[in-house]
């Protein structure tokens with residue numbers, strides 16, 4: 001973001017990288033580790049954990065209103081068993097997953113624990129049929145070097161992925177169990193990252209190293225980055241679920257902005273002399289005022305027998321409309337709290353009224369009913385069934401009080417555009433309980449030996465190799481080193497390097513794909529498709545001139561095979577003889593012009609020839625042939 005001096009605001013970022021592992025089976029059962037669209041059985045559950053297990057006051061309160069929720073689970077026959085359904089205890093933890101964790105630990109110089117103990121982490125959203133997630137620490141400490149700076153690694157853990165949420169319909173939430181139990185590695189760094197771009201670089205480096213083990217799942221949704229972001233005077237915000245590397249800097253920028261704006265709101269409230277006890281406001285029922293309202297939402301609620309409650313926020317005039325990040329105002333934050341704590345879908349506040357069918361007369365009447373002062377206080381209106389509306393008012397008061405203290409501790413979810421929304425308050429640390437169903441696993445010689453075999457080289461060591469082994473010029477080698485598909489590029493140079501020059505393979509990624517980025521979504525092109533393109537080059541089916549157009553097509557047709565695409569686009573290469581025939585025909589058809597203009601007809605003939613041959617043979621060869629054939633024609 002232009003204008004933010006990250007050093008000056010004291011930005012600190014820590015990363016938590018979650019990557020699905022491509023093990024032969026899941027973490028605690030023999031099911032495979034892929035998603036499934038096959039037929040499924042279905043069963044329903046309600047929330048299981050008892051209040052004492054949940055522990056914290058906040059979470060217990062939350063649990064209260066979530067009690068009515070029902071969770072529907074789809075259990076695909078080929079990707080889940082009794083373990084996912086919690087009908088059978090977990091089997092012994094997958095040793096292959098532990099080995100991958102140990103390999104990363106060796107690469108980071110971390111201390112590997114002697115014995116692995118599985119722990120339970122409480123999960124209250126139904127995404128685990130057990131009500132908790134199983135997780136195990138494999139190693140502690142270590143470091144990774146990124147652009148000359150040492151980034152400390154705090155922990156390396158192996159855990160089970162959660163069930164896949166398909167739909168939320170009121171109190172019924174539908175999950176699919178194929179993803180539940182897929183092993184994840186979780187790598188967390190110390191909070192020493194000082195700029196948004198540095199965070200991206202660290203995530204890239206760790207992501208590359210994971211891929212270099214050859215043991216991770218690929219594609220959208222298989223890697224998720226969580227960010228812990230704080231600034232001086234703010235609070236550590238945990239942002240969950242950033243799926244794209246390129247989004248990381250933006251998410252951090254927006255979070256810094258949000259915290260700065262919240263601190264401004266705090267300072268403004270202090271300046272206005274607002275104290276916490278001023279906010280001990282009672283909800284007032286104002287249904288009467290809306291008996292003839294034009295607001296469709298309120299009309300509907302009243303017809304159902306619901307109620308309209310309003311509350312005064314003394315001294316908050318103008319602050320609810322303040323933008324914290326693009327498209328999200330302080331009022332939006334309050335609405336998210338309300339939704340979380342009460343299930344009420346929305347609120348109306350005075351910084352956006354009159355609107356939504358609520359008239360200025362109605363607004364004035366509510367101000368009067370609350371004994372609120374325009375230009376000084378804010379009012380918030382909630383229309384719902386009475387009990388829920390009352391809880392919503394409590395959530396509003398709670399969030400307004402927190403504004404006096406600045407930035408609340410919370411967990412937020414990343415959205416597609418880099419903004420974030422409130423998910424839940426940040427839990428304390430004491431949420432882990434030992435898993436009693438599985439015995440501890442000894443990290444033995446066998447695990448360590450296997451780990452040594454797949455231990456990734458740090459990307460910084462790769463530069464030398466890229467330049468010397470594959471003969472890449474430095475600039476190109478650096479480009480490859482900064483590419484998340486480093487392992488794929490290296491593998492392709494290894495497998496096809498005798499037929500396609502490594503320089504060409506590297507430049508497909510570093511130059512061609514990057515160049516196409518503004519035009520099409522190159523992330524859509526799968527590793528298999530990219531390999532297919534290189535194979536077509538290796539087999540002489542396409543010329544290097546065809547690569548760009550082919551990639552563009554594949555980005556727009558993620559299911560197409562490169563071979564079929566090359567055929568459809570007419571990109572299959574032609575031999576010199578075939579090209580000569582095509583040029584001869586063009587010369588014959590234009591013989592009059594050639595006789596008239598002589599060699600000056602070259603441009604015209606070249607243009608017509610290229611229209612037929614572009615991408616199918618080197619343009620230099622076409623020029624040679626054209627010159628030759630015109631000379632022949634002129635005798």
Ligand SMILES: [Zn+2]
Nearest residue numbers: 029031080081
């Ligand atoms: Zn299973």
